[in-house]
Amino acid sequence: MKLIGDNELEWLSMGASVFGGGGGGDPHMGSLMAGHALDTGGEVPLVSLDSLDDEDLILPVAMVGAPTVMAEKFLSGDEGDRLKTAMEKALDRKISAVCCAELGGVNGVIPVMWATRIGLPIVDCDLMGRAFPELQMTTAAIAGVSINPVVITDERGNVVQFRTVSPKWAEKMVRTVVASMGAAASLCLYPMTVAQAKTATVVGSVSRAMEVGRLLLEASDDPIAALCDSVDGYPLIEGKLVDVERQTTEGFSRGSATIEGTGADSGRLLRLEFQNENLLAMEDGRVLASVPDIITAVDVHTARPIVTERLRYGQRVSVLALPCDPIWRSDKALEVVGPKVFSYDIDYVPVEELHG
Amino acid sequence: MKLIGDNELEWLSMGASVFGGGGGGDPHMGSLMAGHALDTGGEVPLVSLDSLDDEDLILPVAMVGAPTVMAEKFLSGDEGDRLKTAMEKALDRKISAVCCAELGGVNGVIPVMWATRIGLPIVDCDLMGRAFPELQMTTAAIAGVSINPVVITDERGNVVQFRTVSPKWAEKMVRTVVASMGAAASLCLYPMTVAQAKTATVVGSVSRAMEVGRLLLEASDDPIAALCDSVDGYPLIEGKLVDVERQTTEGFSRGSATIEGTGADSGRLLRLEFQNENLLAMEDGRVLASVPDIITAVDVHTARPIVTERLRYGQRVSVLALPCDPIWRSDKALEVVGPKVFSYDIDYVPVEELHG
Numbered sequence: 001m002k003l004i005g006d007n008e009l010e011w012l013s014m015g016a017s018v019f020g021g022g023g024g025g026d027p028h029m030g031s032l033m034a035g036h037a038l039d040t041g042g043e044v045p046l047v048s049l050d051s052l053d054d055e056d057l058i059l060p061v062a063m064v065g066a067p068t069v070m071a072e073k074f075l076s077g078d079e080g081d082r083l084k085t086a087m088e089k090a091l092d093r094k095i096s097a098v099c100c101a102e103l104g105g106v107n108g109v110i111p112v113m114w115a116t117r118i119g120l121p122i123v124d125c126d127l128m129g130r131a132f133p134e135l136q137m138t139t140a141a142i143a144g145v146s147i148n149p150v151v152i153t154d155e156r157g158n159v160v161q162f163r164t165v166s167p168k169w170a171e172k173m174v175r176t177v178v179a180s181m182g183a184a185a186s187l188c189l190y191p192m193t194v195a196q197a198k199t200a201t202v203v204g205s206v207s208r209a210m211e212v213g214r215l216l217l218e219a220s221d222d223p224i225a226a227l228c229d230s231v232d233g234y235p236l237i238e239g240k241l242v243d244v245e246r247q248t249t250e251g252f253s254r255g256s257a258t259i260e261g262t263g264a265d266s267g268r269l270l271r272l273e274f275q276n277e278n279l280l281a282m283e284d285g286r287v288l289a290s291v292p293d294i295i296t297a298v299d300v301h302t303a304r305p306i307v308t309e310r311l312r313y314g315q316r317v318s319v320l321a322l323p324c325d326p327i328w329r330s331d332k333a334l335e336v337v338g339p340k341v342f343s344y345d346i347d348y349v350p351v352e353e354l355h356g
Numbered sequence: 357m358k359l360i361g362d363n364e365l366e367w368l369s370m371g372a373s374v375f376g377g378g379g380g381g382d383p384h385m386g387s388l389m390a391g392h393a394l395d396t397g398g399e400v401p402l403v404s405l406d407s408l409d410d411e412d413l414i415l416p417v418a419m420v421g422a423p424t425v426m427a428e429k430f431l432s433g434d435e436g437d438r439l440k441t442a443m444e445k446a447l448d449r450k451i452s453a454v455c456c457a458e459l460g461g462v463n464g465v466i467p468v469m470w471a472t473r474i475g476l477p478i479v480d481c482d483l484m485g486r487a488f489p490e491l492q493m494t495t496a497a498i499a500g501v502s503i504n505p506v507v508i509t510d511e512r513g514n515v516v517q518f519r520t521v522s523p524k525w526a527e528k529m530v531r532t533v534v535a536s537m538g539a540a541a542s543l544c545l546y547p548m549t550v551a552q553a554k555t556a557t558v559v560g561s562v563s564r565a566m567e568v569g570r571l572l573l574e575a576s577d578d579p580i581a582a583l584c585d586s587v588d589g590y591p592l593i594e595g596k597l598v599d600v601e602r603q604t605t606e607g608f609s610r611g612s613a614t615i616e617g618t619g620a621d622s623g624r625l626l627r628l629e630f631q632n633e634n635l636l637a638m639e640d641g642r643v644l645a646s647v648p649d650i651i652t653a654v655d656v657h658t659a660r661p662i663v664t665e666r667l668r669y670g671q672r673v674s675v676l677a678l679p680c681d682p683i684w685r686s687d688k689a690l691e692v693v694g695p696k697v698f699s700y701d702i703d704y705v706p707v708e709e710l711h712g
Binding site: 086089090156157158159160161165169175176181 | 442445446512513514515516517518519520521525528529531532533535536537
């Protein structure tokens with residue numbers, strides 16, 4: 001059994017940002033809070049699905065809201081307790097473990113904080129294998145697992161529980177309550193058994209993120225090449241951020257960035273479109289990568305990921321594209337997370353085919 | 357034991373509109389729906405608090421939202437079932453009876469619809485003795501009864517349950533979810549025992565509203581005089597509506613109306629301020645009546661109440677002021693429902709003192 005301590009938390013934070021594709025919120029504050037919780041509560045076991053009983057109940061948890069706020073809002077620390085208590089009451093069943101609802105930014109590390117606090121292990125899986133902006137965009141929904149009940153709580157102690165007629169209704173109503181709570185809150189949703197999780201989650205994603213994060217932190221020579229190698233990634237461009245447009249609307253951070261190639265990429269211009277996460281990379285009207293594949297901008301020297309809300313004029317970046325988990329590539333899944341869902345009128349082509 | 361059938365429903369609808377002070381939504385559609393439910397489910401027992409056990413649990417219910425929408429939105433009919441089920445699950449206790457959370461307009465009659473459907477009696481009390489626009493404005497809150505949990509549901513079947521740190525937080529969050537549900541929903545809140553209800557509600561308000569409604573419907577000669585007599589009311593002016601300003605903002609219907617006196621009141625001008633309910637009646641800078649006393653505009657010929665959203669230029673009306681339940685006149689209560697809460701910088705003076 002692996003344990004998540006301070007080092008593993010740092011690796012996880014880094015790796016979750018790689019797979020987060022610019023979304024999920026800057027994990028800096030989240031890592032500090034989770035690290036503090038580990039000091040008090042002790043290391044958190046990271047367990048595999050196979051090590052649990054098929055009937056054990058798993059609770060996916062995350063923060064929800066505007067990434068800019070999520071990345072800065074202090075939690076009271078007992079959000080996980082309240083979420084667990086409310087869910088156990090609603091289901092009349094004990095929770096055996098928590099997992100990350102989203103593997104990206106803050107949401108890669110916050111579950112560690114709650115797990116140590118409530119004394120439960122973290123399961124090595126998540127519901128996205130990356131970050132997505134809306135609650136219905138999960139492998140659990142694709143697999144037919146009910147989103148109900150959804151429980152959200154804020155740092156004051158307010159607790160709201162939803163049973164909705166569809167994940168989209170949950171998204172709509174949760175979003176409005178989160179706004180009234182101050183644009184960020186903590187939630188749990190899609191409670192499921194281990195048996196369900198075996199086909200309704202991205203299995204092994206947490207340990208994979210920790211490996212990638214560790215490699216990135218320990219790479220010396222050419223961290224970008226090392227990173228690409230470890231995640232089957234494709235470097236799309238290396239260059240300088242010459243334009244960033246960003247609007248925070250309806251709780252989302254929407255915008256685009258333009259990267260002007262440097263060095264071997266001189267003369268090229270890449271346009272990056274994002275809605276919390278990076279969704280589309282274009283050059284001269286040609287798609288270089290698109291959602292649900294993962295597009296991550298990293299610092300050109302350190303290969304450390306940059307979340308979309310931290311993209312700034314003048315930054316030297318490399319833009320990488322990573323294949324998403326295969327679960328997202330079915331027709332059914334693309335109806336929920338494909339480019340058209342985000343109003344891009346293009347057909348999805350896997351990044352390996354675009355650059356193979 | 358009294359029974360609420362078609363006739364009693366009609367009386368209740370009329371009486372609740374008198375005490376509603378222009379708020380609670382036009383009861384026409386609500387009465388039709390409740391009448392239809394009575395045809396199927398049978399008459400509803402109206403029981404006194406004394407006829408129940410002190411430990412029995414009572415569930416106050418109501419619709420919540422913009423009165424204009426509440427008065428027109430069709431319910432699916434099983435809202436009461438969902439509210440009862442969710443509340444019993446949350447409290448691990450059976451509900452013995454329902455009551456009106458608010459005695460005004462739609463909310464005087466909708467509880468009858470749910471009661472017949474779920475087979476529970478209605479208790480002869482409510483949480484306001486009138487209508488108020490916000491969830492914290494209840495006799496239950498003044499008496500220290502917890503608002504938690506609050507459950508709301510819509511006609512689609514979405515169910516949302518709140519445990520909030522204060523009634524004001526409940527008001528804030530419920531309001532946003534109701535907006536996302538389409539500006540009207542059904543709710544239950546302040547679950548309480550019969551023992552609590554004896555000091556935390558306006559006792560006897562439902563049978564009183566039915567008596568007043570019956571009298572009004574059966575009055576022949578001078579219905580306005582008969583009405584004033586039955587409710588200890590004061591006629592403030594008789595005249596013509598010459599101006600109505602109304603804005604629907606933040607789920608509220610806010611505005612004012614000007615009434616030009618006719619007949620014996622010729623030459624007088626009365627200004628009526630409302631936020632869902634009528635809150636203030638002024639003449640030449642002098643207060644004639646203010647919240648929490650009840651101000652109701654009625655048709656000058658029939659004495660039938662007119663809800664604020666139906667006030668129209670040219671209507672011939674009589675404006676009446678009724679003393680509110682004494683529970684609202686303490687300093688503590690006036691901090692929750694007094695004129696200053698609604699941004700009127702005046703001290704509350706009971707209507708009997710103003711016109712005694």
